[in-house]
Amino acid sequence: MQKTTAAPAKFTHVQCGSCPIRHRAVCARCDTDELERLEETKYYRSFEAGQTIVWSGDRMDFVGSVVSGIATLTQTMEDGRRQMVGLLLPSDFVGRPGRETAAYDVVATTDLVMCCFRKKPFETIMLDTPHVGQRLLEMTLDELDAAREWMLLLGRKTAREKIASLIAIIARRDASLKLQSSEGRVVVDLPLTREAMSEYLGLTLETVSRQISALKRDGVIQIEGKRHIIIPDFDLLIEEAGDDSDGGFLV
Amino acid sequence: MQKTTAAPAKFTHVQCGSCPIRHRAVCARCDTDELERLEETKYYRSFEAGQTIVWSGDRMDFVGSVVSGIATLTQTMEDGRRQMVGLLLPSDFVGRPGRETAAYDVVATTDLVMCCFRKKPFETIMLDTPHVGQRLLEMTLDELDAAREWMLLLGRKTAREKIASLIAIIARRDASLKLQSSEGRVVVDLPLTREAMSEYLGLTLETVSRQISALKRDGVIQIEGKRHIIIPDFDLLIEEAGDDSDGGFLV
DNA sequence: CGGAGAGTTGACGACTGTCAAATCGTGTGG
DNA sequence: CCACACGATTTGACAGTCGTCAACTCTCCG
Missing domain, CATH: 1.10.10.10 (Winged helix-like DNA-binding domain superfamily/Winged helix DNA-binding domain)
Structure with a gap:
């Protein structure tokens, strides 16, 4: 209720067709019909640099794509040691369909705009429009490869x-x-x-x-x-x- | 051509219905019709403990599931430093649809049996039978979570x-x-x-x-x-x- | 001008890696 | 059946990298 609502640079509704991340995000493979479906469901949220988007363990009732700005996923140990486990750039996807609560802290490191969907409707969309699920699989596999590259860095x-x-x-x-x-x-x-x-x-x-x-x-x-x-x-x-x-x- | 063919304990063809990993593998959500489709395409391969299944960079024309045994995914740096980036147990999936070459060394650490599909046919199956793609997405998201947990371990x-x-x-x-x-x-x-x-x-x-x-x-x-x-x-x-x-x- | 946050640098020590040798366990040849 | 060889593992001694604690600089802002 506090700062979350008083966000910077309110994003006016952008047509998917002219969206800057159109060709890389989870919607990349959608055809016009499918985009229409997304268009009526999506909404934008803005966050300020430094603002925490969700806390690990909190209920998370939306998923979305980073439109502009940078966010991080971080894990924290009981004694405060912290490890970043994801670096989210424009077009990257946030949240996991089918999961109730966030597994990591998500923090905006710069001013940030996200294109969001409430989780339930998004899950329905995934069942109806195979292109979304296909693209999400592709993106997740890419992230897994990146995570493994990162593991080599951390370990060796x-x-x-x-x-x-x-x-x-x-x-x-x-x-x-x-x-x-x-x-x-x-x-x-x-x-x-x-x-x-x-x-x-x-x-x-x-x-x-x-x-x-x-x-x-x-x-x-x-x-x-x-x-x-x-x-x-x-x-x-x-x-x-x-x-x-x-x-x-x-x- | 050498040891690959002289593998241990030749696995005779097992009906999917009585497969030990039926409920956890990439086929977990398939219905009877879909299973039939898989049944006619799949084939088994066996590997001995210590045997390398594929080398990083090599062409990999199949994907598959670990049926029994354990395998590892490992990255190697030029000077020989090695980091394991995946530990594959029964039901885990090997290979990436849509990719030509292996990104990691895959090694059997115990005697191993895999249920394989040639890549092209599998990609077709993924398009035709949504349950396979859905389950693969779910498994990949789980692996990504595991990789992130692993990153915390490695880094902190x-x-x-x-x-x-x-x-x-x-x-x-x-x-x-x-x-x-x-x-x-x-x-x-x-x-x-x-x-x-x-x-x-x-x-x-x-x-x-x-x-x-x-x-x-x-x-x-x-x-x-x-x-x-x-x-x-x-x-x-x-x-x-x-x-x-x-x-x-x-x- | 004072203060806060980000970043830099120094001194020191602990943790983990390197090099080397000893031990254990298992399979093979005599 | 025993000796030996080889690989896996353990242990020791020592060194180097990186973490900890602390002081200091720089920039921005009130």
């Missing part, structure tokens, strides 16, 4: 490699969103605080800071301000990340 | 907590398979070598061995032989694992 990479990997991942996503290539000189803005990076990487905030400084000192990256990063040679960064040069994917 | 737990978690996970699965409860005194056999455990947990084999010894010394577990484990008080084990007492789930 050094702090330096973790940082290099994260920068590479964000740069690749950013490039693919802007339809640019990620080769040679690449520039990115980190959408995460040092703390959020540490939660992503299974490190402490201090180690993150130190390794960023080290990569900077070694010329792998250059930094302007706190968040703006210039990668003079993307291949070098990949090498530092310990990945074989070919693709890397992500949520 | 201590070596001791990792070992306790692994034992708890295996004990829970084992209990659920045998329809027993996992409370009070529990007994399990570890189906993994110390090395496989270390690949699961993101540790070295030596650390695994040391922490198992420590848990034994502290009375959290008792050991007979190398693999047979007695847990006098399951709640105590859970406490050592750092989990909140309620559920824990897994692939």
Whole structure:
């Protein structure tokens, strides 16, 4: 009731046909008839940077897609240790059909707009319009692959490699969103605080800071301000990340 | 061509209706008509303990379900560091519809029987019989949850907590398979070598061995032989694992 | 100007990895 | 039936990475 209602930049109703995530979201495969069905059911919600969208364990009666902004999924242990387990970018899906309560904290790290459906109607839609279920399966399989890549990072990479990997991942996503290539000189803005990076990487905030400084000192990256990063040679960064040069994917 | 053909215990054709994984596998929701369709397409393959089923990057022209035995999915870095990213038990699904090549090494850690489908026919089945796609989505979402739980383990737990978690996970699965409860005194056999455990947990084999010894010394577990484990008080084990007492789930 | 939040840096120590050797268990050849 | 070999596991000694605690800088804002 508090801030949730007083959200930023109220999103006016957008026609699915001109939606920015139309071709990647859960609705990507829908035909015109199916879109009409979604159109009459969907609604938009906005959240401010820093705002928690749902708490782990809380009842969650909607599902939805990130339209703009970034959100994170995080798990917390009893003693407060935290591990990020999902990084949600535009077109990513939030929530699980068939589940009552949220399994993770979902937090908006930037201002965020979501295209939502109440859970029950969405479950009905999934039964009626196979294209939604098919696309959701595809997206879930992609997320599973990303999670497994992430497990390799968490289990086996050094702090330096973790940082290099994260920068590479964000740069690749950013490039693919802007339809640019990620080769040679690449520039990115980190959408995460040092703390959020540490939660992503299974490190402490201090180690993150130190390794960023080290990569900077070694010329792998250059930094302007706190968040703006210039990668003079993307291949070098990949090498530092310990990945074989070919693709890397992500949520 | 070599050992692959000379597999153990040739599985004779089993009717889906009396298949041991009938109620949990990708076919769980199928009705009689649909089963008939699967029945005429499926075939069985057997593998010996230690045998690699597919190598990462290789062409993979089938998908399938584990009928009996255990397999692992593993990623390898260029310098040889390895991280397990999936532990496949009976009823778990192997392979990804719509993908040409395997993304991970798949290895049988015990003698294994799989119920297979060539990929193309399976993709057709998925389009025709919605229950298969629906069930696969459900299973994939479960796997994603398990992967995220695993990420918390890899990123934030201590070596001791990792070992306790692994034992708890295996004990829970084992209990659920045998329809027993996992409370009070529990007994399990570890189906993994110390090395496989270390690949699961993101540790070295030596650390695994040391922490198992420590848990034994502290009375959290008792050991007979190398693999047979007695847990006098399951709640105590859970406490050592750092989990909140309620559920824990897994692939 | 003071304060709060984000980020950086330093000193130190603990946990876990590395290297090496010893032990246990099982299967094979003599 | 026993000795030996090999793989799996355990244990020890030591080193390095990363976490902890703490001080300090920078920027933004009231």
